[in-house]
Amino acid sequence: MFYQCPKCKRVWQYPLAKCPECFLGLERMKSEKIKVSGVSKVNIPTILHPKTPYFVLLLEDENGNKWVQKSVKEYKIGEEFKTEKSDSKDAVAVWRVKYDILEGIEKLVELIGGLKVSPETKILILPTLVSPKHSYFAENTSPEFLGTTIDYLIKRGAKIENIKVAGQSFDEIPIEACAKKSGLLDICLKNKVQVLDLSKSNFAKKDNFEISEEVFSADLLINLPILKVGKASASENLFRQLKKENYLGLKYLSSEKEIIENLLKFLLARQSESKGGPPILTLAEAQNVQKRDKFVAYLGLVFGSFNSLNLDRVFAEITMTKLPEILKNVKIEEIPILGRKVEELQYEINE
Numbered sequence: 001m002f003y004q005c006p007k008c009k010r011v012w013q014y015p016l017a018k019c020p021e022c023f024l025g026l027e028r029m030k031s032e033k034i035k036v037s038g039v040s041k042v043n044i045p046t047i048l049h050p051k052t053p054y055f056v057l058l059l060e061d062e063n064g065n066k067w068v069q070k071s072v073k074e075y076k077i078g079e080e081f082k083t084e085k086s087d088s089k090d091a092v093a094v095w096r097v098k099y100d101i102l103e104g105i106e107k108l109v110e111l112i113g114g115l116k117v118s119p120e121t122k123i124l125i126l127p128t129l130v131s132p133k134h135s136y137f138a139e140n141t142s143p144e145f146l147g148t149t150i151d152y153l154i155k156r157g158a159k160i161e162n163i164k165v166a167g168q169s170f171d172e173i174p175i176e177a178c179a180k181k182s183g184l185l186d187i188c189l190k191n192k193v194q195v196l197d198l199s200k201s202n203f204a205k206k207d208n209f210e211i212s213e214e215v216f217s218a219d220l221l222i223n224l225p226i227l228k229v230g231k232a233s234a235s236e237n238l239f240r241q242l243k244k245e246n247y248l249g250l251k252y253l254s255s256e257k258e259i260i261e262n263l264l265k266f267l268l269a270r271q272s273e274s275k276g277g278p279p280i281l282t283l284a285e286a287q288n289v290q291k292r293d294k295f296v297a298y299l300g301l302v303f304g305s306f307n308s309l310n311l312d313r314v315f316a317e318i319t320m321t322k323l324p325e326i327l328k329n330v331k332i333e334e335i336p337i338l339g340r341k342v343e344e345l346q347y348e349i350n351e
């Protein structure tokens, strides 16, 4: 993505608030047709790029804008550079985000087959909201990621009054404290988005589950987790649509792995039979990720998928961690991975 001043036509590779010459807001320039205009092969491994050889491509778009990108595939100069897309509900898209989260979200949704949004679409957003901590601890979804997701939905035609942001506490800490300290409440207030404490909603009994009725009155559920190393954060976040006592009861009787498998099976069946189950799109933040020791490392990635387990599995592969129990049955070789290649991004983030 490039940014151009509408008056003097100067171009930047990062989104400045205003052109420093003309003081005008910059316009976004999308790259449509991309070709390879230079290739160099790297044979020396470094900490952030342990797998060699790889290639550094100099890419150029139809506007003459140039940038570099890492690739595990060798290209010839002059060759067209294309990013594969898929309509598979099991596909996982990965994209690198430097400055522009909006570009990342647009790219993810485009790669996994698009999304139907209209002014009537009722949208329920479920961010990670588990701890009364500031955003730099990477415990909760960041205010920037939530804010940009709301901007994206509005840009796609959604109406602000049809968007709700929901959460609920599964421990003794009041959800209000988490919402306030994490900065997520401010973003909702700023955007005039309705905030819901799901524990105060009605729950409908479906099979073994008691699921918030807010989920079934939505046309689209956006699971908006922040990913953490060694965890299946995207899938675990979906537990928050259950009634707390129901979740704790199920956890007492079986493993989280069984609960999530059955819950997803149930929700997917509702979707395909169009009996009022909304599609669940996971957009996951992995720009700053919390490691096992709770320190935060920079990864600079975002992930998108209609399959949260596959998304968690691809994240575990990129961060090269031991698989949590919940992901043991998910086979990486069966997941269509789009956008960036695992080998390009992989490095051991843990130690």
Ligand SMILES: [Zn+2]
Residues within 6 Å of the ligand: 005, 006, 007, 008, 009, 010, 019, 020, 021, 022, 023, 024
């Ligand atoms: Zn200018």
